[in-house]
Amino acid sequence: MRGCILDVGSGLGNIAKYFNTENIDKVILSGRTEEMYLQLKNRFSHSEKCAIIHMDITDERCIKMLSSYRINVVTCLNVLGHIKDDVKALANMHRILGKKGILLPR
Known part of the structure:
Protein backbone atom coordinates (compact mmCIF):
# COMPACT_ATOMS: atom_id res chain seq x y z
CA MET A 1 0.00 0.00 0.00
CA ARG A 2 1.35 3.41 -0.91
CA GLY A 3 0.06 6.54 0.73
CA CYS A 4 -0.07 7.89 4.25
CA ILE A 5 -1.36 7.03 7.69
CA LEU A 6 -2.73 9.85 9.84
CA ASP A 7 -2.69 9.15 13.57
CA VAL A 8 -5.13 11.59 15.19
CA GLY A 9 -4.20 12.49 18.76
CA SER A 10 -0.89 10.66 18.74
CA GLY A 11 -0.11 11.51 22.35
CA LEU A 12 3.49 10.50 23.02
CA GLY A 13 3.60 8.30 19.93
CA ASN A 14 3.52 5.02 21.84
CA ILE A 15 1.23 3.39 19.29
CA ALA A 16 2.83 5.02 16.25
CA LYS A 17 6.11 3.25 16.87
CA TYR A 18 4.37 0.00 15.85
CA PHE A 19 3.39 1.21 12.38
CA ASN A 20 5.26 -0.65 9.66
CA THR A 21 6.55 2.12 7.43
CA GLU A 22 8.09 -0.19 4.82
CA ASN A 23 5.22 0.09 2.32
CA ILE A 24 3.86 3.53 3.09
CA ASP A 25 5.01 6.99 2.14
CA LYS A 26 4.47 8.79 5.43
CA VAL A 27 3.10 8.45 8.96
CA ILE A 28 1.54 11.73 10.06
CA LEU A 29 1.50 12.18 13.82
CA SER A 30 -0.68 14.89 15.30
CA GLY A 31 -0.83 16.74 18.55
CA ARG A 32 -3.61 19.15 19.49
CA THR A 33 -1.71 20.96 22.22
CA GLU A 34 1.63 22.69 21.81
CA GLU A 35 3.07 20.42 24.51
CA MET A 36 2.05 17.20 22.73
CA TYR A 37 3.21 18.55 19.38
CA LEU A 38 6.66 19.41 20.77
CA GLN A 39 7.01 16.01 22.46
CA LEU A 40 6.18 14.25 19.20
CA LYS A 41 8.58 16.48 17.31
CA ASN A 42 11.39 15.72 19.76
CA ARG A 43 10.75 11.99 19.56
CA PHE A 44 10.11 11.47 15.84
CA ASN A 78 -8.28 6.24 22.71
CA VAL A 79 -8.97 9.79 21.52
CA LEU A 80 -12.68 10.25 20.70
CA GLY A 81 -13.68 10.19 24.36
CA HIS A 82 -11.54 13.28 24.92
CA ILE A 83 -13.03 15.31 22.04
CA LYS A 84 -16.09 17.47 22.81
CA ASP A 85 -17.44 17.48 19.26
CA ASP A 86 -16.68 13.88 18.33
CA VAL A 87 -19.22 13.95 15.48
CA LYS A 88 -17.34 16.85 13.85
CA ALA A 89 -14.04 15.04 14.42
CA LEU A 90 -15.32 11.89 12.70
CA ALA A 91 -16.78 13.93 9.83
CA ASN A 92 -13.42 15.63 9.27
CA MET A 93 -11.59 12.30 9.39
CA HIS A 94 -13.97 11.02 6.72
CA ARG A 95 -13.33 14.10 4.55
CA ILE A 96 -9.55 13.65 4.89
CA LEU A 97 -9.64 10.03 3.71
CA GLY A 98 -9.60 8.95 0.10
CA LYS A 99 -12.58 7.08 -1.36
CA LYS A 100 -11.21 3.69 -0.35
CA GLY A 101 -9.68 4.94 2.87
CA ILE A 102 -9.87 3.12 6.17
CA LEU A 103 -10.85 4.72 9.48
CA LEU A 104 -9.70 2.89 12.60
CA PRO A 105 -11.33 4.49 15.66
CA ARG A 106 -11.21 3.03 19.13
Whole structure:
Protein backbone atom coordinates (compact mmCIF):
# COMPACT_ATOMS: atom_id res chain seq x y z
CA MET A 1 0.00 0.00 0.00
CA ARG A 2 1.35 3.41 -0.91
CA GLY A 3 0.06 6.54 0.73
CA CYS A 4 -0.07 7.89 4.25
CA ILE A 5 -1.36 7.03 7.69
CA LEU A 6 -2.73 9.85 9.84
CA ASP A 7 -2.69 9.15 13.57
CA VAL A 8 -5.13 11.59 15.19
CA GLY A 9 -4.20 12.49 18.76
CA SER A 10 -0.89 10.66 18.74
CA GLY A 11 -0.11 11.51 22.35
CA LEU A 12 3.49 10.50 23.02
CA GLY A 13 3.60 8.30 19.93
CA ASN A 14 3.52 5.02 21.84
CA ILE A 15 1.23 3.39 19.29
CA ALA A 16 2.83 5.02 16.25
CA LYS A 17 6.11 3.25 16.87
CA TYR A 18 4.37 0.00 15.85
CA PHE A 19 3.39 1.21 12.38
CA ASN A 20 5.26 -0.65 9.66
CA THR A 21 6.55 2.12 7.43
CA GLU A 22 8.09 -0.19 4.82
CA ASN A 23 5.22 0.09 2.32
CA ILE A 24 3.86 3.53 3.09
CA ASP A 25 5.01 6.99 2.14
CA LYS A 26 4.47 8.79 5.43
CA VAL A 27 3.10 8.45 8.96
CA ILE A 28 1.54 11.73 10.06
CA LEU A 29 1.50 12.18 13.82
CA SER A 30 -0.68 14.89 15.30
CA GLY A 31 -0.83 16.74 18.55
CA ARG A 32 -3.61 19.15 19.49
CA THR A 33 -1.71 20.96 22.22
CA GLU A 34 1.63 22.69 21.81
CA GLU A 35 3.07 20.42 24.51
CA MET A 36 2.05 17.20 22.73
CA TYR A 37 3.21 18.55 19.38
CA LEU A 38 6.66 19.41 20.77
CA GLN A 39 7.01 16.01 22.46
CA LEU A 40 6.18 14.25 19.20
CA LYS A 41 8.58 16.48 17.31
CA ASN A 42 11.39 15.72 19.76
CA ARG A 43 10.75 11.99 19.56
CA PHE A 44 10.11 11.47 15.84
CA SER A 45 11.60 14.39 13.89
CA HIS A 46 14.65 12.27 12.99
CA SER A 47 12.48 9.88 10.95
CA GLU A 48 12.11 10.66 7.24
CA LYS A 49 8.88 8.64 7.21
CA CYS A 50 7.21 10.79 9.90
CA ALA A 51 5.54 14.17 9.61
CA ILE A 52 4.58 15.91 12.84
CA ILE A 53 1.70 18.38 12.76
CA HIS A 54 -0.04 20.59 15.30
CA MET A 55 -3.77 20.37 14.64
CA ASP A 56 -7.25 20.07 16.08
CA ILE A 57 -9.26 17.48 14.14
CA THR A 58 -12.49 19.41 14.82
CA ASP A 59 -11.09 22.48 13.03
CA GLU A 60 -11.93 22.73 9.31
CA ARG A 61 -8.43 24.09 8.62
CA CYS A 62 -6.92 20.65 9.26
CA ILE A 63 -8.51 19.38 6.03
CA LYS A 64 -6.63 21.97 3.97
CA MET A 65 -3.47 21.41 6.03
CA LEU A 66 -3.51 17.70 5.13
CA SER A 67 -4.60 18.08 1.49
CA SER A 68 -1.07 17.60 0.14
CA TYR A 69 -0.92 14.07 1.58
CA ARG A 70 -2.68 11.05 0.08
CA ILE A 71 -4.10 9.65 3.31
CA ASN A 72 -5.31 6.04 3.07
CA VAL A 73 -5.68 5.25 6.77
CA VAL A 74 -6.74 7.36 9.75
CA THR A 75 -6.20 5.94 13.21
CA CYS A 76 -7.86 7.45 16.25
CA LEU A 77 -7.01 5.30 19.25
CA ASN A 78 -8.28 6.24 22.71
CA VAL A 79 -8.97 9.79 21.52
CA LEU A 80 -12.68 10.25 20.70
CA GLY A 81 -13.68 10.19 24.36
CA HIS A 82 -11.54 13.28 24.92
CA ILE A 83 -13.03 15.31 22.04
CA LYS A 84 -16.09 17.47 22.81
CA ASP A 85 -17.44 17.48 19.26
CA ASP A 86 -16.68 13.88 18.33
CA VAL A 87 -19.22 13.95 15.48
CA LYS A 88 -17.34 16.85 13.85
CA ALA A 89 -14.04 15.04 14.42
CA LEU A 90 -15.32 11.89 12.70
CA ALA A 91 -16.78 13.93 9.83
CA ASN A 92 -13.42 15.63 9.27
CA MET A 93 -11.59 12.30 9.39
CA HIS A 94 -13.97 11.02 6.72
CA ARG A 95 -13.33 14.10 4.55
CA ILE A 96 -9.55 13.65 4.89
CA LEU A 97 -9.64 10.03 3.71
CA GLY A 98 -9.60 8.95 0.10
CA LYS A 99 -12.58 7.08 -1.36
CA LYS A 100 -11.21 3.69 -0.35
CA GLY A 101 -9.68 4.94 2.87
CA ILE A 102 -9.87 3.12 6.17
CA LEU A 103 -10.85 4.72 9.48
CA LEU A 104 -9.70 2.89 12.60
CA PRO A 105 -11.33 4.49 15.66
CA ARG A 106 -11.21 3.03 19.13
